Amino acid sequence: MRTTAKVTDDELDAALRNLDSDSSFQIDQDRLARVAATSAPAVIPRRKLRASALWAATAVAAALGLGLAAPALADGIQQLAQTGRYGPVTSESDASEWINSSGSDFYDYAESLYPEVLPLPDGVSVDTFKDESILQLAAIEGESQDVTLVSSFEHNARCVWVDEWLLADAAKDQMRADGAATVLAESTTWPATVAIAGGGFLEHLVDVAEAAATGDRAALVDQKGSDCGSMPEGLRR
Amino acid sequence: MSAAESRVSDMAPGQRIRHANRVRDEQRAFASMIEPLFEPLLRYFARRTSPREDSYDCLSDTLLVMWRRRGSAPTHPEEFRAWAYGVARLTLSNHMRSQRRRARLLEKSRNNAELEVTVGADLSEVAATAMAALSAKDRELVRLIVWDGLGVAEAGQVLGFKAATARTRYSRARERLRHTLGESA
Numbered sequence: 214m215r216t217t218a219k220v221t222d223d224e225l226d227a228a229l230r231n232l233d234s235d236s237s238f239q240i241d242q243d244r245l246a247r248v249a250a251t252s253a254p255a256v257i258p259r260r261k262l263r264a265s266a267l268w269a270a271t272a273v274a275a276a277l278g279l280g281l282a283a284p285a286l287a288d289g290i291q292q293l294a295q296t297g298r299y300g301p302v303t304s305e306s307d308a309s310e311w312i313n314s315s316g317s318d319f320y321d322y323a324e325s326l327y328p329e330v331l332p333l334p335d336g337v338s339v340d341t342f343k344d345e346s347i348l349q350l351a352a353i354e355g356e357s358q359d360v361t362l363v364s365s366f367e368h369n370a371r372c373v374w375v376d377e378w379l380l381a382d383a384a385k386d387q388m389r390a391d392g393a394a395t396v397l398a399e400s401t402t403w404p405a406t407v408a409i410a411g412g413g414f415l416e417h418l419v420d421v422a423e424a425a426a427t428g429d430r431a432a433l434v435d436q437k438g439s440d441c442g443s444m445p446e447g448l449r450r
Numbered sequence: 451m452s453a454a455e456s457r458v459s460d461m462a463p464g465q466r467i468r469h470a471n472r473v474r475d476e477q478r479a480f481a482s483m484i485e486p487l488f489e490p491l492l493r494y495f496a497r498r499t500s501p502r503e504d505s506y507d508c509l510s511d512t513l514l515v516m517w518r519r520r521g522s523a524p525t526h527p528e529e530f531r532a533w534a535y536g537v538a539r540l541t542l543s544n545h546m547r548s549q550r551r552r553a554r555l556l557e558k559s560r561n562n563a564e565l566e567v568t569v570g571a572d573l574s575e576v577a578a579t580a581m582a583a584l585s586a587k588d589r590e591l592v593r594l595i596v597w598d599g600l601g602v603a604e605a606g607q608v609l610g611f612k613a614a615t616a617r618t619r620y621s622r623a624r625e626r627l628r629h630t631l632g633e634s635a
Contacts, residue, residue: 219632220628220631220632224631225624225627225628225631226596228576228577228627228631229577229581229592229596229597229627230596230597231577232577232578232581232597233497233596233597234496234497235493235496235497235597238493238496238497238502238505240489240492240493241506244506245488245489245492245506245509248488248506248509248510248513249485249488249513352477354478442514
């Protein structure tokens with residue numbers, strides 16, 4: 214007659230834990246931070262993550278509320294968006310003022326920076342686009358320069374045009390796709406984009422525009438996936 | 451006029467900034483809840499994917515889904531964790547499906563990743579066999595509890611069981627494992 218030995222809870226747990234392969238898995242903390250920065254804080258434009266590792270760290274910290282910015286109310290004194298601090302000039306920043314997104318007048322100040330000329334496709338409301346973009350910026354805790362705020366408007370608009378091109382291409386509407394390709398080409402000269410497009414980003418945008426002009430759908434799909442993950446939703450009427 | 455327009459554009463400036471602040475506060479609160487789960491979720495995937503490098507992609511997909519669905523996330527920490535693992539489980543399921551598709555395309559007769567993990571990790575054969583004999587859901591219930599450190603009710607929630615059902619199934623699964631291990635002793 215076959216008998217079975219008594220296995221205690223501890224022995225059973227130990228045997229099960231021995232099956233766990235986790236002990237040999239070493240977490241790559243840098244990679245984990247990048248994943249977190251690009252996936253969790255969806256409000257952070259990915260272009261900035263690509264352009265600067267420092268920004269990536271800032272984005273994570275901002276999304277996790279690690280307090281890079283002063284609170285909106287300090288000692289009972291209401292803070293304004295404008296800080297009175299400027300620069301420095303680098304390939305990814307300029308001499309413009311640093312703006313605190315916790316400032317009580319941030320929304321109105323950001324609205325005042327909205328470009329006078331920023332084309333959007335038919336069916337995309339300027340007001341909705343502006344509002345959603347500003348809300349996105351307000352959700353990024355900390356300080357950004359004027360030029361960064363403007364470039365975020367430009368970045369979102371560019372993403373809308375990438376989307377427009379993809380929609381037109383899917384609908385086989387060549388004229389509409391050509392129109393989108395033209396704006397994407399023009400977008401490489403938008404002032405804030407040019408001002409802080411360091412690290413080869415401008416060249417990348419030129420490649421995207423050329424891909425649109427030559428009908429390279431895969432490149433546009435890739436652009437949408439890699440750079441436009443944070444595009445505001447619900448922009449089309 | 452779209453819903454988004456009426457929601458934001460119709461607000462007075464003061465309302466809009468309060469709205470923006472509220473959105474930011476919600477996002478910060480959500481971020482503070484998911485941050486402690488980054489590593490546990492990564493390990494969850496590392497235990498179940500092959501190659502393990504895929505675990506980072508799975509985590510990325512999971513975080514994106516969680517972020518998109520943050521409006522429906524539970525606020526209680528334990529319920530939130532179970533919800534997060536539930537999202538991770540669906541992500542893993544999608545990942546395994548596409549991996550199997552790739553494997554078929556490559557005409558590789560690979561078994562699923564969980565077996566690879568089992569074989570490649572210098573394991574107790576008997577315990578592995580005993581685990582393999584459990585139903586897939588019971589096996590995952592045991593793993594979530596013993597490997598990932600979830601509570602029984604929490605792990606049950608991930609798998610869609612009521613707490614009482616989870617406790618019963620976990621108890622029975624342990625009994626079966628204990629019996630198999632005992633027979634081999």
